[in-house]
Amino acid sequence: MSDITKQSLSELVENIKSKKLSSSEVTKAFVERSEKSKELNAFITEDYENALNKAKTFDEKPNLDLKLPGIPMAVKDLFCTKNLRTTAGSKILNNFVPTYESTVTQNIWNEGAILVGKLNCDEFAMGSSNETSFFGNVQNPIDKNLVPGGSSGGSSSAVAAQLTPITIGTDTGGSIRQPASFTGTVGLKPTYGSCSRYGIVAFASSLDQAGPMAQNVKDCALLQEVISTYDEKDSTSIDFKRNEYSKELTKDIKGKKIGIPKEYRVDGMPKEIEDLWKKGIEYAKDCGAEIIDISLPHTNYALPTYYIVAPAEASSNLARYDGVKYGFRAEGENLIDMYEKTRSEGFGAEVQRRIMIGTYVLSSGYYDAYYLKAQKVRKLIKNDFDEAYKKVDAILTPSTPSSAFKIGEKTNDPVSMYLNDIFTVPVNLAGLPGISIPAGHDAKGYPLGLQIIGKAFDEQNILNIAYAMEEKINFKNNITDWWIK
């Protein structure tokens, strides 16, 4: 089979289970394609040889009852992987090799998948374009010099370019959904507490959530089924009954009430986004859903709230990178000098900016005005959703206010970069699940995504809606393999 890498996860699983393909064949195909795709810079660390060996071992005694039998897979470099370097896209962890495995990745390996490498991302997941990575920016396979989104930019690029059949990212303010939208792929941010944060390099603890990224909704559902488990090692993990998302997946969404929040019609939103949204509403109607206008009155305050809460937590979470115990250390005259040099040289500009913002908003005298106020607004934003969900089952919005932008276009304008998260950030603040599915193209032919936001723990419902709409939309990604010479 020459087109192994073109197959979806579901097809690969089926072919391995029916022994039409071996894990070695599949792994080799993805490794070879990845080796030809270095220009995309999707990988920070490759582990091809080990992957091929693991595939061989799998094939010797294949356990075909597993959900991901012998499936090769690369993951965002924010997940700690035992004995394989984990950098979080930062110089400060350039040499860091964990002795432990994150719960989410462990769940994946337990179901038979094989790690092929670690994917590029914005430094400590802080960015919307993958340009803050110490390991360089990532190309969007849609078009050269186009950002793949961020922070899970290596992940979105790798899935879209078929370097990995599926992957996992993390989403603190849109870091799965926005890159999925920019690359014509599917990305799910689960309910806060659905996937364990144990072993994931922390950015903003109250917002961070791991989630699946794939070429289609069904693959996304299967991966979510694997990664979402209750974990005692994470005090914020929630013990709720999890569905078998892929098995329970249905296109029957007749009578589902879908809310359209008027506040998401933001000033200056390109007409193509508005049109996409309208089209999305029509697709939903075609699927039998009922469309209801709703209001989420505090939407406007979501972005400023996010840019207080997230940096505040990050400023504290990143204090541990001090050159004392592990990672990069710059020599200094004394302890303070060593701290200053290590952190000045080890962290990039965006990370330093957010540490400074976070330190400021937590400072004595500013805490009440910023951090405490932001927490109150966060509660109001959550209340907005709670109110809305009395009337609707899910909410439909665009994923992003624009299609993918050019590399370097926004690097000198952090605020315009931050504005990219305007539709995704409220979902994190409210701890809700949200999925981005590709829904069309803009005039330049770049993909655009729609976001379906669900009630807490209602992943099955938004996966179903996405699954039904996916069929109607019938999106085709236009990728020419331009980077393969």
Place this chain on the structure above:
Amino acid sequence: MSKNKSEYLINRHDNQYEVVIGLEVHAQVTSESKLFSTSATKFGAEPNTQVSLVDAAFPGMLPVINEYCVKQAIKTGIGLKAKINKRSVFDRKNYFYADLPQGYQISQFKDPIVGEGKVILDMPDGQKEVGIERLHLEQDAGKSIHDLDPKNTFVDLNRSGVALMEIVSKPDLRSPDEVNAYIKKLRSIMRYLGTCDGNMQEGSLRADVNVSVRKKGSKEFGTRCEIKNVNSIKFMQMAIEYEANRQVDLIEDGQTIDQETRLFDTKKNETRSMRSKEDAHDYRYFPDPDLLPLEVSDDFIENLKSEIPELPDEKKKRFIEKFKLSPYEANILVSDIETSNYFENVIKKSDVKLATNWIIGELFAALNEKNLEITESPISAGNLSKLINLIKDGTISGKIAKTVFEQMMKGDKDPKKIVQEKGLKQESDPKALEALIDKVIDDNRDKAIEYKSGKVKLFGFFVGQVMKVSGGKANPQLVNEILKKKL
């Protein structure tokens, strides 16, 4: 010092100053594992052998609360007659230091697990109540070792993450003696509860001492200084004395006191400025997003209440009422759980009054001399009980008992056996005693005549002679009776 014996005042010229003291005691929770990780907490282990990935703050590691430590804190709160807060919040206290791997300490700032309570002190002139402001749970930091290498500092993370209870008193203490009594009482309560071993040498109990002074009679507090991390009662008392006098001198000199953090130099016996209020850290406290608010149910608290043993105050009351002990005796016997257990074991089968005297007198003196704790006593409660019964039933005299006691201190032997082996049994056979007495009177005819002619003081001489001849074994009561008849 002051006229009133119990009042601690500092006199300068015509002014009398009162000292106001508040303590922040850091008590290490007795627990097998740390507050947020499963690492061991044993004292004195090889450096960095009790450190988990969580304690060393590796990327992606998360804290998980140790339920046992929560129970210990609540029990301590109950022991302090304090309000237990059903909802408390863990906050991050952010600062950089080499022995603080996370770059923040997880503590409780706004919503501690235990609220207001009180401790009763027994002072020479009566009882004194000291208010407890709060008790909260927090992590200990690691240890920086600066003196092993001229250029480098070594860090031992064994202590990193160990659970501490910070117990904050109200500014109710007025003298070094009260501080002494307060620390001892707090320690006693926690040892009764088994929530902190109170071992100050091992650092299980340390305190920050807040000291201010004000003119006697003034209602307003003076500016306070905080003396950091003092690890013995003696040093606390010395530091308070030095600091209070320093502040009085400043005021008398027309100067003002800067609110600051000071260190106590144990070698020079003085406090030194560490940092002023302006240089104080901005700890940027905020709720730890890795931990949900800690919520405990009424049932949870009630269950813990049922596990609370009789505490020193109640035990003291019972000892006084039931055993007719004096408050002084009761205080001594309840001050330490081990002592009170020993006492209660002794009196299970022997006379209370004698037991009290022997424990407080002979036993304490002997243990003191050998520098032993009551738990290390060579004499078991059972054997002391037997010794007391031998006195009580007249088998041996109190004097002989002391000889037996000395033997027992050399190894926990059954006193009955010692009495038997050494032939120390008291002579209570009237016939044998009569013969003995006859001989003594015979040998001292002249004195007997003097006695009969009115020199009654000589009676003691005869008793002494009889005892001497009997080798101390003669029953003194019978000797008295027979002598009176014979003379």
